Amino acid sequence: MRVLHVVTGLASGGAERQLQLLLRHLPERHSCEVATLTNPGTVAEALRAEGVVVHHLAMRGNRDLTVLPRLTRLIRSGGYRLVHTHLYRAGLYGRLAARLAGVRTVVATEHSLHAELIEGRRATVGVRALYLLAERLGTTTIAVSRQVAGTLDAWGVPPHRVHLLPNGVEAARYTLPTASRAAVRQTVRTDLGLPQQAWVVGAVGRLVPGKRFEVLVDTLAELAALAGDHPALREPWLLLVGAGPEREALVRRAERLGVRGRLVCPGEREDVPELLVAMDVLAAPSTEETFGLTVLEGLAAGLPVRYSACPALDELGPEAAPEAALVPSDPACYTAALCELWSRRSTALPQPPAVAHYDIARIAEELGRLYDTLAAGEPPPAPRDGRDRPRTAVPS
Structure with a gap:
């Protein structure tokens, strides 16, 4: 399956490095490319060195709407069956572009969400409203912790749309x-x-x-x-x-x-x-x-x-x-x-x-299975609302 990951930037931050690890360990049946809206930094260089195609869309600012048609054309011409977005700005533009390009399976990972903050910016009423509008354009939102899943619930994202899949370490x-x-x-x-x-x-x-x-x-x-x-x-x-x-x-x-x-x-x-x-x-x-x-x-x-x-x-x-x-x-x-x-x-x-417990090889394998399930039109397994215990025991 061809998958396009859309990310706001590729400087060496936690979400960006996590994306690099996931691409390194995802099952080979998924062929992944990356589109960065801005700032193709050190992680972009590392991804290209590992053979991953990285597209730079040269977005000039948060309100640069010209990136939307460029991203839509990229998704349409690339023949991707699934689009996976990372970080707030990429989630807004990536979900909409995927829908405009005719891709029906759209996943977003929520890496940094607090009750009053999203990626360090104030979660104002307007920011939350825009976030919820964009979220409805996706298929599933992945929360990297129970804390994030609980915040999504408090913001009004229905629990059945949230899947808990933690970050991983290599x-x-x-x-x-x-x-x-x-x-x-x-x-x-x-x-x-x-x-x-x-x-x-x-x-x-x-x-x-x-x-x-x-x-x-x-x-x-x-x-x-x-x-x-x-x-x-x-x-x-x-x-x-x-x-x-x-x-x-x-x-x-x-x-x-x-x-x-x-x-x-x-x-x-x-x-x-x-x-x-x-x-x-x-x-x-x-x-x-x-x-x-x-x-x-x-x-x-x-x-x-x-x-x-x-x-x-x-x-x-x-x-x-x-x-x-x-x-x-x-x-x-x-x-x-x-x-x-x-x-x-x-x-x-x-x-x-x-x-x-958080080994990236296990996390990436589970993400691959989630891709398969969603692309087949099936609901994600075991929806998570952030209030239950981890699904697997800590290894002894």
Whole structure:
């Protein structure tokens, strides 16, 4: 089956990286291409390197209606049987273009939806009304967590139109033999200018206000002060992976606090698994997550994780990720939580059951079956409303 994925942009964000993983693992019976409305960034480059056709529609802004006929022509000429949209703007234009092109099976994944926010923008009455109008043009809306499914329900999307299918992590990609891990760790630290013996707190994500990375900059300053009183502790550093409008503000904050020399910001990167190996702990102070993929990636890489929001783990019991701990999103709490880990020897932890539960290979196989079911005109199996328990037990 020919499938076109329509996405707002292809910078290295969580939804974009998730799309890349799904395309890598979807069953071969589905032939997929991607159309990006704007910003064909690093994920577009990576997809093309993996042999995926990426169409750039050169949309100039949210109200650039000229993209609609271009997208409609692409869908009509491409012979796609199913269109799958990702993110708000792509959902608006992609669903309508699919219908205009005569494609009757239209799926949308809702990656980032809160009661009052959608992808960081205010969910005003107008935004909600437009969202609901577009949603009715689709066949099924996929929620990546029970939290998202519950929000869709509260917004007025009928439960029978919502299917719960979580994000996934490429578990095998993070598994390295001990010797290989040590070599990667040494190489990455050298390339980034990180001292080999430093204690590195890591974070990954878009540098936007909602991620609350300023909490970690403040925490770094507090840890640096503590290190001066305890010479036996390794020198603390912060490795902040990602790009976004908050970068300069975070750097200025670090300068003001006297820790700029211990803050490394390598920008948007595709080698996140290798960068995680260079860390000693992953910290995620965001309180606005709809899934928490970075937390799972840290666990897959064998790191202890301290986080402030992760619906993916909320849906499982504490035994699913014993090395992950919930921490209030403020510097004092993160300082206290990280101090408990500081004197530990940095060895790779085994992947916890949560990683196997969210393995992308299983998620992609289920998505492939959903495509088959919908294309055959059948209703999606086991509609989800976000209020029941996960459909599969956590692997032991």
